[in-house]
Amino acid sequence: MCDSAPSYWIPCYNSHAVLKNDFVKYSHDDEALEDQEETGWKYIHGDVFRFPKYKSLFAAVVGSGTQLLALTIFIFLLALVGVFYPYNRGALFTALVLIYALTSGIAGYTATSFYMQLEGTNWVRNLLLTGCLFCGPLFLTFCFLNTVAIAYSATAALPFGTILVILLIWTLVTSPLLVLGGVAGKNGKTEFQAPCRTTKYPKKSLNCHGIEDLFLRWQWQGSFRSVLSTSSCTIFASVWGHKIYTIYSILSIVFIILIIVTAFITVALTYFQLTVEDHEWWWRSVLCGGSTGIFIFFYCLYYYHARSDMSGFMQTSFFFGYMTCICYGFFLMLGTVGFRASLLFVRHIYRSIKCE
Structure with missing residues (x-):
């Protein structure tokens, strides 16, 4: 678990450094900079707050x-x-x-x-x-x-x-x-509080496969490896077995870390999406944050086949039926966390620049 901790924060640190440089550049009053063509996330300031489908x-x-x-x-x-x-x-x-x-x-x-x-x-x-x-x-x-x-x-x-x-x-x-x-x-x-005025006609969003690649890599290294930890196995054994889990304080800390990591990773991926001039971030932030629920379902498959002694139609249907609902609940909850964090972030960065 410890060796995976840096993978949570590397994209956040990198995006923070790049964003800080962008703030310095875009807040400069030099006329030479004003004459330059807008690129990156500032270029789509007229579309970034366009309401989603x-x-x-x-x-x-x-x-x-x-x-x-x-x-x-x-x-x-x-x-x-x-x-x-x-x-x-x-x-x-x-x-x-x-x-x-x-x-x-x-x-x-x-x-x-x-x-x-x-x-x-x-x-x-x-x-x-x-x-x-x-x-x-x-x-x-x-x-x-x-x-x-x-x-x-x-x-x-x-x-x-x-x-x-x-x-x-x-x-x-x-x-x-x-x-x-x-x-x-x-x-x-x-x-709706939008720092920038939305234009009448939207710009065409770029189809950026790199965002999905980053999303899959970071989520795999972070959320999925966390789900496969020993504590998760203990929780599953407590819910579906005969073990008793009473360390609620540790579980609360893990939940807080999950919320924080979900917010940071979603914000980082939203920023990288905006830098390639793709303004359709609303639904993607929900999918990014909620994807942890999908990986929990993958762990359910692993636990059922490798760790549990369940068999038969009734036990199988109960396990996958209720765990699917739980994973769906995690998707909605963490998807909301990811979107709220991204919304605060997007409002902040576009409030910090001059939007015409």
């Missing part, structure tokens, strides 16, 4: 990812204060259901507010999409897996009473809070 879906991703981030933080806080006991997994599952319901207002407010900033018009459809983006696939997966458990007469099948309680929580708590958050986001809308 599929604005409703994009806002829903940001809203759902923000909710999942808040959910994860609350779970870690409860774990650190000793709410969860080692042999009582039911308390953790109950907390997940309740906190997800109580944080649905965060998703509604964030998604609708951001959607209105992107000059969206159908905020009701955006709110419905936000509510179903993560909860929908999770509900369908649960229905299928619970049916499988009932068919196998397994104790993993939830009784009808528990399912009814979950549906009541979703109907009486999750949905109303989602709507209230959406209404608050719509009524409290603000204009």
Whole structure:
């Protein structure tokens, strides 16, 4: 693990050095520099804040990812204060259901507010999409897996009473809070803060394969090697085996490092994308940050075949069904982190130059 640490920060250090030189050059008042043709990331200042395609879906991703981030933080806080006991997994599952319901207002407010900033018009459809983006696939997966458990007469099948309680929580708590958050986001809308004016006609974005190559290399060295660490194997053994994991403080530190590394790597890749005059960074920042969820799924394949003793249709379907939902949740959460970090960065660098 230690030998991989420098690979996290090398692109960040290099981009910082190059960016510092760009600031010195672009902030200079010399007329000779003003007469030069704009190149690099300054050249696309009229397109960099052009809103992305599929604005409703994009806002829903940001809203759902923000909710999942808040959910994860609350779970870690409860774990650190000793709410969860080692042999009582039911308390953790109950907390997940309740906190997800109580944080649905965060998703509604964030998604609708951001959607209105992107000059969206159908905020009701955006709110419905936000509510179903993560909860929908999770509900369908649960229905299928619970049916499988009932068919196998397994104790993993939830009784009808528990399912009814979950549906009541979703109907009486999750949905109303989602709507209230959406209404608050719509009524409290603000204009999108862009340091540079967007031009009427967009410039053609370059198809830069080098960005994807850098993305794959850094993500492989960083996130994927972190996922394959011994702690990840212990967590999987605790969730899907009989081991008990109680070192929540270490896990919290690892989560904080994951957030920081995701933000830095996404910012670095966004900057390199802008330097080659490719202004379509919105969705790519989400994909870059959320790609860690894809690598976690790859580790699931490795763990199932190399580390676990699971077999049969029921165990296989339960493992891959729920782990796919977890990886999808990581994709939304870390994708939101990557986009938010990139947005702050892009606003900062274009606020520091003279945009006509």
